[in-house]
Amino acid sequence: MNHITEEQRYVIERMRSAGQSVRAIGAAIGKSPSTVSRELKRNCDRRGGRYRAELAHRKCLIRRENKPHCTTFTDDMKQVAYSLLERKYSPEQISGRLKLEGRRFVSHETIYRWIWDNKRRGGSLHNHLRNRGRRYRKRGSAKNSRGIIPGRVDISQRPQEVNRRDRLGDMEIDLVIGAGHKGALVTMNDRTAGTVHIRKVFSKEAHRVAMTAVNALKPIRHLLKTMTSDNGREFADHALISSKLELDFFFAPPFHSWERGSNENINRLIRQYIPKKSDILSLPDEYITFVENEINNRPRKRFGFRSPNEIFLSLANSGSVAFTS
Numbered sequence: 001m002n003h004i005t006e007e008q009r010y011v012i013e014r015m016r017s018a019g020q021s022v023r024a025i026g027a028a029i030g031k032s033p034s035t036v037s038r039e040l041k042r043n044c045d046r047r048g049g050r051y052r053a054e055l056a057h058r059k060c061l062i063r064r065e066n067k068p069h070c071t072t073f074t075d076d077m078k079q080v081a082y083s084l085l086e087r088k089y090s091p092e093q094i095s096g097r098l099k100l101e102g103r104r105f106v107s108h109e110t111i112y113r114w115i116w117d118n119k120r121r122g123g124s125l126h127n128h129l130r131n132r133g134r135r136y137r138k139r140g141s142a143k144n145s146r147g148i149i150p151g152r153v154d155i156s157q158r159p160q161e162v163n164r165r166d167r168l169g170d171m172e173i174d175l176v177i178g179a180g181h182k183g184a185l186v187t188m189n190d191r192t193a194g195t196v197h198i199r200k201v202f203s204k205e206a207h208r209v210a211m212t213a214v215n216a217l218k219p220i221r222h223l224l225k226t227m228t229s230d231n232g233r234e235f236a237d238h239a240l241i242s243s244k245l246e247l248d249f250f251f252a253p254p255f256h257s258w259e260r261g262s263n264e265n266i267n268r269l270i271r272q273y274i275p276k277k278s279d280i281l282s283l284p285d286e287y288i289t290f291v292e293n294e295i296n297n298r299p300r301k302r303f304g305f306r307s308p309n310e311i312f313l314s315l316a317n318s319g320s321v322a323f324t325s
Contacts, residue, residue: 004031004039004060009053012039016051073106073114081111085128088272089298091115096305130268149236149251155228158250162226165192168315169225171247172263173213175204175234176270178280184234185280185288186212188227189266193315194300194308196266198292200280210237214244221245223316228252228260269295 004012008029015025022040026033043056084094091111098105118125126132162170168190176185184204189196197216201208217224224247229235231254238249252260273291274283296312299305 004029004035006053006057009039009043009056012036012056013051013053016040073110077105078114080105081114082125085115085125087294087298088128088130088269090130092301093299093305096301097299100299100305128272130272149231149233149238151239152231152251153249155250155252158226158228158248162191162228167225168192168312169220169223169247171217171224171227172260173227173229173235174260174263174267175201175209175232176267176274176280177204179277183279183281184209185270185274186216187263187266187270188213188217189263190308190312191262193312194262194266194303195296195312196270196292196308198270198288200283200285200288202281204232204234206234206237207240209234210240213241217245226250230254230260266295269298 008031011029012025015028020028022036023033026036029036039056040051043059044051045055080098081091081094084097089097091108094111095105095108115125115129161167170191171188172191173186173188176187178184181204184201186199186201186209187196188198199212199216201212213227224245226248227238227241227245228250229238229252231251235251238251241247242249270291273294274280296309297307299307303311
């Protein structure tokens, strides 16, 4: 291997300053004269022609950083990528998580190119992506026609700590509606850890939704601080949730889904497993638990490709609180 180390560069600098020949320098550092000559030519100071070890090593590192990395997407890598796509990992999650585990892998851009090439050839890899290759347009402003909820507290009154996402217990809640508006999933996620609790309800009746949320979150009641929802009438019994779970309940303005961005993202993840127009009422509870576990154990880019469960346990332990399953 002909790579020259930083220590060898300092030897080259000293011997070159002393007027030693390329052959003598090569013998001293165990490299061929041609390797030393190439090093002097590539990494010397272009202005004065002098060789300085610090500058030479810096040039080498820059050159190495700009060098194209792993570009060969092997069959074995594709098999790994396919198995994780089936588990609904995004290309960024696949690449990021494997690199976090110290495994050599291609970039997420390479995975996307592979998927799009497969789609052009009539393949179905793109169906495993969150949006299945589709783009969604943003909704504009519109008048609120959903009615006024008694006792509604606007999100503007929510503590600023919630926006910082530096503590557990700030929850968001929403519904994923089933086919024909029959049945729904109550989804409750922690804004900081990204963990989600998913429960099936047979109707959107407010009291039923409230009790479902209370029963789901009761084991971690000691961690809870706030909950935020949209203005749906299904959350009209928010006072029950507040009193049973001892938290403060807030409502985002109509059509301001970005103020509950974490929950919107979670619902899109759920739709990978339970597409629109699914008959939610017929889904076994075991499958809903499976979906919940898959999402909570899936690596996230915003967590450095750690999973929500890993983040939750880390924060719970650092806060000297016990996790209750």
